[in-house]
Amino acid sequence: MTDIMNATVLLSNFVIIPVLAYGSQLALGALGVTLVYGILRFANFAHGDLMAFGTMITILVTWWLQSIGVSFGPLPTALLALPVAIVFTIAMALFTDRAVYRFYRRKRSTPAIFVIASIGVMFVLNGIVRFIIGPNDQQFADGERFIIKARSFKHMTGLNEGLAFKVSQGLTIGIVFVLVISLFWFLQNTRTGKAMRAYSDNEDLALLSGIDPEKVVMVTWIITAALATIAGTLYGLDKSFKPFTYFQLLLPFFAAAIVGGIGKPVGAIIGGFVVAFSEISITYAYKKFLKYLVPENWAPEGLVQFLSTDYKFAVSFLILVLVLLIRPMGILKGRVI
Amino acid sequence: MNNVQRSVLSFALIACLLLIVGLFQSWSLMLSILNLCLISSVMALGVNIQWGYAGLFNVGTMGFAALGGVAAVLVSKGPVPEAWAVGGWNLIIAAFLFMLTVTLAIITYRRIKRGTLRLLVLSGTIILGIFATRYFSDPAIADIEAVNPALTGYLGGIGLPILFSWIVGGVFAAGAAWVIGKIALGLRSDYLAIATLGISEIIIAILKNEDWLTRGVKNVAGLPRPVPYEIDLQKSDWFINLTEWLNSNSLYGLSSIERADLLSSSVTEFSGIYVKLCYTGLFAAVLVIILTMSVMALNSPWGRMMRAIRDNETSAAAMGKNITGRHLQVFIIGSAVIGIAGAMLTTLDGQLTPGTYNPLRFTFLIWVMVIVGGSGNNLGSVLGGFLIWLTWIEAEPVGVWLIDGATGWLGGTNPIRLHLMDAAQHMRLFMMGLVLLIVMRFNPGGILPEVTKVGKLSN
Numbered sequence: 175m176t177d178i179m180n181a182t183v184l185l186s187n188f189v190i191i192p193v194l195a196y197g198s199q200l201a202l203g204a205l206g207v208t209l210v211y212g213i214l215r216f217a218n219f220a221h222g223d224l225m226a227f228g229t230m231i232t233i234l235v236t237w238w239l240q241s242i243g244v245s246f247g248p249l250p251t252a253l254l255a256l257p258v259a260i261v262f263t264i265a266m267a268l269f270t271d272r273a274v275y276r277f278y279r280r281k282r283s284t285p286a287i288f289v290i291a292s293i294g295v296m297f298v299l300n301g302i303v304r305f306i307i308g309p310n311d312q313q314f315a316d317g318e319r320f321i322i323k324a325r326s327f328k329h330m331t332g333l334n335e336g337l338a339f340k341v342s343q344g345l346t347i348g349i350v351f352v353l354v355i356s357l358f359w360f361l362q363n364t365r366t367g368k369a370m371r372a373y374s375d376n377e378d379l380a381l382l383s384g385i386d387p388e389k390v391v392m393v394t395w396i397i398t399a400a401l402a403t404i405a406g407t408l409y410g411l412d413k414s415f416k417p418f419t420y421f422q423l424l425l426p427f428f429a430a431a432i433v434g435g436i437g438k439p440v441g442a443i444i445g446g447f448v449v450a451f452s453e454i455s456i457t458y459a460y461k462k463f464l465k466y467l468v469p470e471n472w473a474p475e476g477l478v479q480f481l482s483t484d485y486k487f488a489v490s491f492l493i494l495v496l497v498l499l500i501r502p503m504g505i506l507k508g509r510v511i
Numbered sequence: 512m513n514n515v516q517r518s519v520l521s522f523a524l525i526a527c528l529l530l531i532v533g534l535f536q537s538w539s540l541m542l543s544i545l546n547l548c549l550i551s552s553v554m555a556l557g558v559n560i561q562w563g564y565a566g567l568f569n570v571g572t573m574g575f576a577a578l579g580g581v582a583a584v585l586v587s588k589g590p591v592p593e594a595w596a597v598g599g600w601n602l603i604i605a606a607f608l609f610m611l612t613v614t615l616a617i618i619t620y621r622r623i624k625r626g627t628l629r630l631l632v633l634s635g636t637i638i639l640g641i642f643a644t645r646y647f648s649d650p651a652i653a654d655i656e657a658v659n660p661a662l663t664g665y666l667g668g669i670g671l672p673i674l675f676s677w678i679v680g681g682v683f684a685a686g687a688a689w690v691i692g693k694i695a696l697g698l699r700s701d702y703l704a705i706a707t708l709g710i711s712e713i714i715i716a717i718l719k720n721e722d723w724l725t726r727g728v729k730n731v732a733g734l735p736r737p738v739p740y741e742i743d744l745q746k747s748d749w750f751i752n753l754t755e756w757l758n759s760n761s762l763y764g765l766s767s768i769e770r771a772d773l774l775s776s777s778v779t780e781f782s783g784i785y786v787k788l789c790y791t792g793l794f795a796a797v798l799v800i801i802l803t804m805s806v807m808a809l810n811s812p813w814g815r816m817m818r819a820i821r822d823n824e825t826s827a828a829a830m831g832k833n834i835t836g837r838h839l840q841v842f843i844i845g846s847a848v849i850g851i852a853g854a855m856l857t858t859l860d861g862q863l864t865p866g867t868y869n870p871l872r873f874t875f876l877i878w879v880m881v882i883v884g885g886s887g888n889n890l891g892s893v894l895g896g897f898l899i900w901l902t903w904i905e906a907e908p909v910g911v912w913l914i915d916g917a918t919g920w921l922g923g924t925n926p927i928r929l930h931l932m933d934a935a936q937h938m939r940l941f942m943m944g945l946v947l948l949i950v951m952r953f954n955p956g957g958i959l960p961e962v963t964k965v966g967k968l969s970n
Binding site: 216217219273274277284285286287288289290291293294295296297298299300301302304305306308309418421422424425428429432476482484485487488490491494495498502 | 694704716940947
């Protein structure tokens with residue numbers, strides 16, 4: 175019995191909790207990608223860098239707050255800085271739309287042109303972030319680090335395996351839960367939300383019914399920028415902030431959005447957790463876990479790891495390929511490719 | 512101004528810029544930049560073949576270039592007999608089992624009708640296949656990587672001249688492109704972009720982690736050169752005579768000791784330049800061959816068909832053109848060109864360093880070259896390759912120089928000034944983005960726009 179408990183705790187510590195946290199972060203990012211895809215109809219390559227931009231503002235404000243001695247008790251100071259960062263990021267997103275994307279929208283350019291434009295925006299944002307904060311790792315988490323510490327958990331339960339639950343993980347799961355529920359409430363019940371869904375479903379019909387496209391686009395950017403900033407800050411608190419890592423997160427975001435069915439907000443969330451679960455569960459070494467469960471002489475010799483952790487990105491891509499082959503529209507029927 | 516005048520003027524401008532670099536910085540630096548300009552142009556030509564001719568949105572350039580680099584290692588390095596002895600057979604068996612798995616999976620997929628049965632058989636085959644393959648490959652890889660890990664720890668190559676790898680690099684990239692194309696072509700253009708971006712990241716991940724193949728992040732250094740080594744040149748009589756003859760003016764009338772000093776320093780300096788010039792010659796030859804072939808292809812009926820498909824797939828299909836087939840073909844050709852450029856780059860570097868492959872530099876910068884130069888115009892891509900690479904390299908010294916001038920009044924140790932000086936190199940990303948956006952908006956055809964007969968009539 176203790177063996178089974180130990181195995182469960184081990185799995186929770188190294189797979190389930192990380193999946194919940196990472197999946198929530200991916201879900202927020204993928205929501206941004208999917209919203210832009212649904213409304214503006216292109217794959218936004220600048221999303222990772224928009225996220226990096228928002229996180230950079232959070233970090234700068236956090237540093238300023240720390241320097242004047244403000245803190246948020248046990249919670250990270252970054253949460254206090256977050257609203258300011260969201261405002262800046264929204265301004266940046268609206269500016270890029272006004273300066274870049276609106277022109278092509280009016281010309282009704284093909285998606286490929288939009289994507290190339292977003293590559294230009296990606297370069298510019300990337301340059302700004304590296305210019306201001308530099309290309310290196312930045313740690314900005316403060317306050318308490320753990321909700322449950324591995325050692326006190328062992329002490330409490332008397333098990334061999336400890337369970338650590340970080341504040342950043344708890345915050346991520348909680349904040350994302352609240353955000354997702356309010357986003358869906360907004361999309362389902364408010365006038366603007368309904369307009370957005372109508373516009374995403376059928377642009378011409380929406381225009382005929384008097385929906386103002388510029389307003390829909392504006393609201394989309396506001397939501398996307400806010401989600402990107404929050405996702406970036408949570409990811410940075412959980413791991414660390416590095417511009418290049420944020421750029422690379424683009425791939426799991428796209429994978430999550432496409433796996434779930436692109437253009438579908440619920441799909442993005444499902445996709446986020448599917449991608450996170452596969453990335454972590456395929457690269458986890460199950461040796462210790464199996465040792466608890468199987469009789470002693472059956473215990474495996476190797477690590478029982480399907481792929482080395484360096485192939486994390488490859489895993490999200492493999493899922494992407496599988497979905498494209500088997501069910502190109504994604505789990506929930508998204509836009510036809 | 513017509514296109515010919517524009518081309519001449521733009522290339523004259525590039526030549527002037529290179530001259531300025533040569534006169535004010537150094538000729539050796541100018542040649543290094545020129546060599547990379549030539550390689551970038553070949554890469555840009557590859558992207559142009561895919562995007563400019565056929566409208567295929569491939570952002571996996573980095574992966575194909577890296578495959579070219581792998582080819583350079585596998586062709587030029589000598590084999591490691593110990594590694595082959597300990598792990599060769601197991602690895603061959605593993606490779607055979609892997610191919611068997613893939614074949615069986617494809618057969619199951621084709622022969623059994625869609626449904627639960629197919630899913631079960633297919634996943635059963637794949638899982639069994641993976642376990643069988645890893646049963647042989649895991650110990651083989653462990654054995655190979657244990658062979659003198661500080662120096663080898665990999666299988667090595669076949670020890671042929673490295674020039675041969677330029678062709679092999681193209682073949683590797685073409686093979687990868689065939690597999691990728693089979694999976695991803697036919698998707699919407701921006702999906703193809705996401706798919707290729709992902710595949711290029713996977714290729715780099717494999718290069719970084721599969722030590723038995725290319726030593727992973729331990730890098731493979733000291734690749735043999737296709738051109739002479741400086742040290743050999745400095746010892747050979749004909750080279751010293753050549754230097755003496757070239758410098759006869761400045762050597763004239765010096766005392767014998769001064770003369771010997773000056774001569775030996777000139778020989779050292781000139782040997783470096785001579786080696787770079789040899790590379791320039793090789794790269795320029797490749798560029799000219801590929802450019803000529805591209806221009807001929809674009810002006811042939813095949814090129815017109817590609818453009819017809821790009822501009823209107825439906826009507827081209829109605830004319831009986833095989834859209835998927837042609838797309839696959841052009842995707843493979845373009846990728847092969849990128850693979851050749853990748854092999855050339857690794858040859859120039861003399862080493863394969865998987866850690867340095869970065870999508871901003873190897874994928875998106877190439878795209879900036881194509882768009883700025885003029886997509887659909889081969890000469891435009893070459894121009895873009897030269898112009899953007901020159902800007903990319905020179906942006907750093909110029910940026911530092913500008914910021915130095917602008918913040919000089921702050922004093923030498925001012926933290927803002929120091930930060931700005933330090934960060935000046937990142938401004939080039941910003942600049943590239945800005946250039947791309949401005950060209951796309953105000954001059955969407957690029958510097959040298961595509962030339963079409965239809966275009967002349969309609970204007």
